[in-house]
Every structure is written in structure tokens, then in C-alpha cells.
Amino acid sequence: AHAFQELDQHYLDAAVTDGQRLIQKMSMTIDDFRNFFRPDKQSIRFNLHTIIQETLQLVDASLKNHGIAVTLHVDKAAAVQGYPNEYSQVLLNILTNAKDAIVESGVNHGRIDIGLNVAENMAAVTVADNGGGVPSGILEKIFDPYFTTKEKGTGIGLYMSKMIIENNMKGTLRADNVDHGAVFSIACPIAKNPQKALHE
Ligand SMILES: Nc1ncnc2c1ncn2[C@@H]1O[C@H](COP(=O)(O)OP(=O)(O)OP(=O)(O)O)[C@@H](O)[C@H]1O
Ligand SMILES: [Mg+2]
Known part of the structure; x- marks a missing residue:
């Protein structure tokens, strides 16, 4: 009987943990949607290198835990116009998928392997994995x-990411298969307005 009880306890603990994880995820999704449709949110100019680093910090421990090596190659500085939290959410989803x-x-x-490739009018962030x-x-x-x-x-995740990039950042999000994995590319117009930046 004792053995059974232990099994039950084990099973319950696991079920509760799973349930809590799911609830957390669902409420995060609801928050995302709520924010997504908020009309009063402010569009700002933000630096891509910074947002990549900030987002990486959120998943760093989890990636290390799985023995995944991350590299970041940055062409040069670039800023875009839009919503940094949403942009971070997009990156987070792509990194989690990877x-x-x-x-x-x-x-x-x-x-x-993350890259920030800056061209004349566009800045593209690429996330390539070997999965x-x-x-x-x-x-x-x-x-x-x-x-x-x-x-x-x-x-x-990807549905919302595409909406954010296309509708709110005026950019494009695409996926391709490469040699050993997938590469996701987020391209957005570069924000060139140093005068406005002074007031931020
Ligand atoms: N880097 C990747 N390599 C291989 N398949 C991928 C990759 N990223 C996404 N996919 C595929 O695309 C599907 C949709 O991804 P999406 O992020 O929209 O949802 P999800 O990851 O399945 O669920 P959630 O984001 O809620 O955890 C995934 O289920 C997976 O099959
Ligand atoms: Mg996902």
C-alpha cells in the first residue's frame, strides 16, 4: 500500500507541475493578446543589438542546460521603429522553437547562430539552428x-510573431531550411531619425 501511495504522490506532483506550467503559459498568451490589441501603446525607436542581448538573457540558462551553444554576429548598429516588447516576444518564440x-x-x-545583417534600408535578424x-x-x-x-x-507562437512583424513593425518574417536545420529571418525597415532619438 505504501508503494502505491508513493506512486500516487509522484503522479500527483508531476500532474500539478505540468498543470501549473500550462496555466502560466496560457496566462502569458492571454497577456500577449491583451497587449497586442491595446490601442494606446507607444511606438518607439530601439536598438536591435540591445534587444537581442536582452532577450538572450531570458533563455540563456535554459539553452545552457540543454548544452546548446549560442553565437551572435552583429554587422553594425541598427535601430528600428516599433514595439520592443513585442519584438522581444518574437525573438523569444523563435529561440524557444530552435x-x-x-x-x-x-x-x-x-x-x-544569431546574425544581425544591416543593409541600406533594412535590418535583418537571422536565427539559425541545427535541429x-x-x-x-x-x-x-x-x-x-x-x-x-x-x-x-x-x-x-509563429502566427503571432508574423502578425507583429508584418503589421506592427512593417517588416517580414520568413522561414527556410538550410543544411542541418532551419533559419528564421526577421527583416524590418531601419529607423533613421537621429533628431527624434534625442528626445527619447
Ligand atoms: N526551428 C524550427 N525547427 C523545426 N521546426 C520548427 C521550428 N520552428 C517552428 N517549427 C515548427 O513550426 C510549428 C509551429 O511553431 P509555433 O511556434 O507557431 O508553435 P509551437 O512552438 O508548436 O507552439 P508554442 O509556440 O505554443 O509552444 C512547430 O510546432 C514546429 O513543428
Ligand atoms: Mg513556438
Whole structure:
């Protein structure tokens, strides 16, 4: 009977932990949506290198935990106009997806390579992983709402990311498969307005 009790306790603990994690995620999603539709939010000019570093800090421990090496290659400084929290949310989702793909694929030396490529009018942030890439046939579907291949996924991440980048940042978000994984590219118009920056 004692053995059974322990099993029960174990099972309950695990179930409670899972439940709490899911609730946390769901309330985060609700908050995201609430913010997304807030009409009074302010569009500002922000530095891409800074936002990448800040976002990386949020997932650093988790990536290290999974033995994933991260590199960051920055062309030169670039600022964009829009909503830094939303932009960070997009990066966070793409980094989490990369981590999930790496863990799922079981590759030994997981790596995520981030690049900031600055051209005349556009600044593109690329996130490349070696998690095996998006399975053929679903590359067109990954930006659809509720499309997920994960047992506990919502499928909202990339849909919302695309909305944020296209509607709120006037940019583009695309996914491609490369040699050993996927690369996501976020391209946004560069904000060139030093006078305005003085007042920020
Ligand atoms: N880096 C990647 N490598 C391989 N497949 C990916 C990658 N990123 C996304 N995908 C695929 O795209 C699907 C949709 O991603 P999305 O972020 O929208 O939802 P999710 O990650 O499944 O769920 P959630 O974001 O709620 O955790 C994923 O389920 C996965 O199949
Ligand atoms: Mg996701």
C-alpha cells in the first residue's frame, strides 16, 4: 500500500507541475493578446543589438542546460521603429522553437547562430539552428494559427510573431531550411531619425 501511495504522490506532483506550467503559459498568451490589441501603446525607436542581448538573457540558462551553444554576429548598429516588447516576444518564440527542435532531434552539439545583417534600408535578424529543419510539407503551414507538431504546443507562437512583424513593425518574417536545420529571418525597415532619438 505504501508503494502505491508513493506512486500516487509522484503522479500527483508531476500532474500539478505540468498543470501549473500550462496555466502560466496560457496566462502569458492571454497577456500577449491583451497587449497586442491595446490601442494606446507607444511606438518607439530601439536598438536591435540591445534587444537581442536582452532577450538572450531570458533563455540563456535554459539553452545552457540543454548544452546548446549560442553565437551572435552583429554587422553594425541598427535601430528600428516599433514595439520592443513585442519584438522581444518574437525573438523569444523563435529561440524557444530552435531549442525545441534541437532537443527533439537529439543532435549532440546543439547550436543557435544569431546574425544581425544591416543593409541600406533594412535590418535583418537571422536565427539559425541545427535541429534538423522544418519537416518537408509543413513549411507553408507553420505560420498558420494553431498549427503545431508539439504535444503541448499552442501553435500560436509563429502566427503571432508574423502578425507583429508584418503589421506592427512593417517588416517580414520568413522561414527556410538550410543544411542541418532551419533559419528564421526577421527583416524590418531601419529607423533613421537621429533628431527624434534625442528626445527619447
Ligand atoms: N526551428 C524550427 N525547427 C523545426 N521546426 C520548427 C521550428 N520552428 C517552428 N517549427 C515548427 O513550426 C510549428 C509551429 O511553431 P509555433 O511556434 O507557431 O508553435 P509551437 O512552438 O508548436 O507552439 P508554442 O509556440 O505554443 O509552444 C512547430 O510546432 C514546429 O513543428
Ligand atoms: Mg513556438
